[in-house]
Amino acid sequence: MVLLMSYPKGKRMGSTKLSTKGQVILPKPVRDALNLVPGTEFAVEQDGEAVVLRPLRPFAATSVREVFGSAGYSGPAASLADMDAAIVAEAKRRK
Numbered sequence: 001m002v003l004l005m006s007y008p009k010g011k012r013m014g015s016t017k018l019s020t021k022g023q024v025i026l027p028k029p030v031r032d033a034l035n036l037v038p039g040t041e042f043a044v045e046q047d048g049e050a051v052v053l054r055p056l057r058p059f060a061a062t063s064v065r066e067v068f069g070s071a072g073y074s075g076p077a078a079s080l081a082d083m084d085a086a087i088v089a090e091a092k093r094r095k
Contacts, residue, residue: 041056
C-alpha cells in the first residue's frame, strides 16, 4: 500500500493487515505524518501490484494570491457593529 502526499518514498512507517471485512488500519506514524483524522476519505487506485490511497480534499489547494480579492467588494470598510447588525437582520429574515 502506498500513500501519496508528502510521504517520503521508501521510508517504512509500520505494517498492517487486511481484516476479514476488507479493512486496513493505517499505522499511527503514517496518520500523524500526513495529518489524517478520523473520517478522512480516500480515492483508492490500483497501480500494478500496489494499492494507492489518495486523501480527498474538499477543495483544491490554492494560494492567497489566487483567491485574494475574489469577494469583489470595493466600498468603505464596515464596522463591527454594522457587521453584527447585518448578521442579526439576516438571521431574522431566515426565520
